[in-house]
Amino acid sequence: MSSAVQEESILQFDRKHYTDQDLLALYEALLKPRMIEEKMLILLRQGKISKWFSGIGQEAIAVGVTCALRPDEYILPLHRNLGVFTQRQLPLARLFAQFQGKASGYTRGRDRSFHFGDPEHYIVGMISHLGPQLSVADGLALAHRLWDEAKVVAAFSGDGGTSEGEFHEALNVASVWQLPVLFIVENNGYGLSTPSDEQFRCKSFVDKGLGYGMEAVQVDGNNILDIFDTIRHLAASMRENPRPVLVEAMTFRMRGHEEASGTKYVPSELLDTWARKDPVQNFEAFLRKEGVLDDETNTQLRARIQAEIDAGLQEAFAEPAPDATERELADVYAPHVPHSVAPAQEVTSDKRFVDAIADAIRQSFERYPQLVLMGQDVAEYGGVFKVTEGLMARFGKARVRNTPLCESAIVGVGVGLSIAGWKSIVEMQFADFVTCGFNQIVNNLAKLHYRWQQAADVVIRMPTGAGVGAGPFHSQSNEAWFFHTPGLKVVYPSTPYDAKGLLNASIEDPNPVLYFEHKALYRSLTGPVPDDYYTLPLGQASIVASGEDVTIITYGMGVHWAQEVVQTMAGVTAEIVDLRTLLPWDHETVEAAVRKTGRVLILHEDCLTGGIGGEIAAWIAEHCFVYLDAPVMRVGALDTPVPFAASLEKHFLPRERLAKKVEELLAF
Structure with missing residues (x-):
């Protein structure tokens, strides 16, 4: 799209006090994601990337917002906000490796596209479920307020995503707590294929601001100067007077939700209308008219960006596919060595x-x-x-x-x-x-x-x-x-x-x-x-009673039920294991208890079907079968919701069935 030269801008740009250098910097910031997008569409057709969510036609929003904020202010982008990443100067080789699922990508091949964060560049990426990043933005803004830092946070939402309950929750919390969050709604007319009139009844998202008790403004989402200037002034005001602001950026998505979706559901005349409002072509035409941009400057700029893209792609393509190693399991949790902190005094x-x-x-x-x-x-x-x-x-x-x-x-x-x-x-x-x-x-x-x-x-x-x-x-x-x-x-x-x-x-x-x-x-x-502070290591079970006849593995209220029931059974001793931590659970202590008695009962208050006991029983059957003298048995609550009446609740809970189950296990 951007290769054609548009002679006249149909958008109304107001350069205000911005210098030629300011305008050229904005143009370069706008051009770079467009050129990357055009290359990604080629690579998609070549099968060199698996999926692409195009932001063509919407680049001015991400670029304008990012340029207007300080480099150390958090931004929470979505699929179509490539301009956030390019303007924050993320290395293109690593960004392209992310798109290809390579190990040097930001998620090491574990997630795709922009589903990642980069604390070094103050970016917190999205997940596929629309809306959660808005509440995360509230948390970042709350941290700024707790630190007494004069900073703002910007979080993006599509117009379709505003139907999610998280949109309401996040805006409500931000308003109640007066958190400095810019909620940027990119109103591009469609949620995948569903048009706006099937998504919401309000005329404008600006109208929603009143309901949340927050300021709301609307900007032309294709006009880079309008966005940049509006966000710049809002951010400066919010740093002085912390509060949330809802910004509706009017734009249009020129390609499918993702490329496989296509745009057949969009009337052709609507595509034609918005094609004439292309943010890159219109700003380029404006700069030429202002005498800020000429053919030579534009050619040199494009050549420099293209060289950077080609070098980044060459480096990313040269990297092999990631190998699966023990790191896959190790990275599920942040590093932390469980340990015990003893109380300073034994009081x-x-x-x-x-x-x-x-x-x-x-x-x-x-x-x-x-x-x-x-x-x-x-x-x-x-x-x-x-x-x-x-x-x-x-x-x-x-x-x-x-x-x-x-x-x-x-x-x-x-x-x-x-x-x-x-x-x-x-x-x-x-x-x-x-x-x-x-x-x-x-x-x-x-x-x-x-x-x-x-x-x-x-x-x-x-x-x-x-x-x-x-x-x-x-x-x-x-x-x-x-x-x-x-x-x-x-x-x-x-x-x-x-x-x-x-x-x-x-x-x-x-x-x-x-x-x-x-x-x-x-x-x-x-x-x-x-009385003093102390810790107990997570992931470590406890033996609360020692016995020879049966092992009862349980936790929570089940520990007390097990102790009470065993005490009523003449001549029976039980090894009672209190798991304490259910995830991760203590395999070693469980195995030792199984080996000690050879008979195992797993007790939990939860419903029997789908309860934790089923997994533990399966693990014992697989890893400790040679030590067993009887089948692993379970006792849990009935497979019903929890009833209210005391008599029904008593029948629901497993306590009354525990002694009979122990007897059944001992008799096997």
Whole structure:
């Protein structure tokens, strides 16, 4: 498209006070991604890259925003924002290696296109699920406010992506907390093939600003000067007066959502109209009319860019396909050696389960000044279970933050804080409510380090479990949902001592941890707990009872059920293994316990089908079969939702069936 010379610009450019050098710099920044795009389309047809999401026709937005911001201000781009990466001067050889899935690419061949971040250049890439990057931008902006830094963050969204709930959550949080985020909506008329009138009913996204209590402006997304000047002034104002701003950039996507999609669904006259508004051709025509650009300068500029593209491609093509090594498994988690921190003094107090957790949070807050706690009602109210009571008075509302009802956005904020060097604890009011943040957890948090070596230093506290008459939406045991997701760690303590030590260790660990707290244990269980700070290593099980007849592998409330039931069985002794950490779980301790008794029962409160016990049983059958004197047996809750009535809930839980199962195993 850009090879043709357009004699007159149909866009209205206002150069204002910008010098010839300023205008030429913008033109070069605009031309470079266009020339790369044109080359990528050729390579796609040649089968040398697998997929391409073209931004032709939209380059002015990414380029204008990036040029207007400072180099050390974060940008969170999408598929069609190549200009962000080129303007931030990412080496083209490495960028092209990323597109080809080579080891020198930013994700080492593990992800494609722009699904990566590069902290060196203050870029945080997207995931395919539209919207999560907007909440991550909130977290980065919150870090700036906590650091008292005068910086802004820019996050991109397509017009289709604004239908996602995360768009609402992110803008609402940013407005409530007055976070300096530029939310850039690229309104290009289509969400893949679905036109705007089938996506939303509002006339303009600017209208949405009022609903969020934020400023909103509209710019011509094909006019590089309009975008650059608008963003430059907005950013300067937001650094002085932190607040979010919604920017709607009107543009059009000239090619398919991705090349295989084509554009048959677009009326030809619409394509013709927007082709005349091409951002590169129109700005080039304007510069020629202004006497800023001539043929010789343009030819030299294009030749220089082409040489850089060719050199980068040559280097990327020469690199072989990546080899699969042990690094694939090693990179799932950020490096961290589990270890124990002993208390400074061996002074213990009897503490309730809930108090041990509160103790851990308080002492971790003292240990890590860059630790933030977020959740619904966690500040003045102290949380619905009063775990966080008194924390806000002691550490301030900047670090102990009430949140709107938006689990997904708050997990995303945790991601952004982690990228900026902060730790965070996110409290789910009930573990059941984590479903509303599921995408951020399993697709963003869990995959962050594996994709581009970024630690995700977030602990999500999960009040869980039944036995309190709370019914199907406040009683679920949902740890198995996360047990299947590489990159997460799942912790589930059963005693006050473990609760404090494991929570401290979870906060210390730079990886995402789902930390389950059984609600029924909060105030019913008391035990000796060191007063000082200490940790217990994640991934290490505990033997809570020694026996010769049967091994019971369990965790959480199951530990107490197992101990109580065995004590009622005359002449029976059990080796009771408390897993404590469910992901990764302690294979060595389990194997030793299996070898000791030869009979294994796996107990968990969760429903039997699809529970963690099934995986552990399969592993024992595969690796410890020669030690077994009977089949591995399991006992869990019924395969129903958690009922409300006490009699039904008692029948649902496995406690009443445990003794019979032990007897069955011993009789085999």
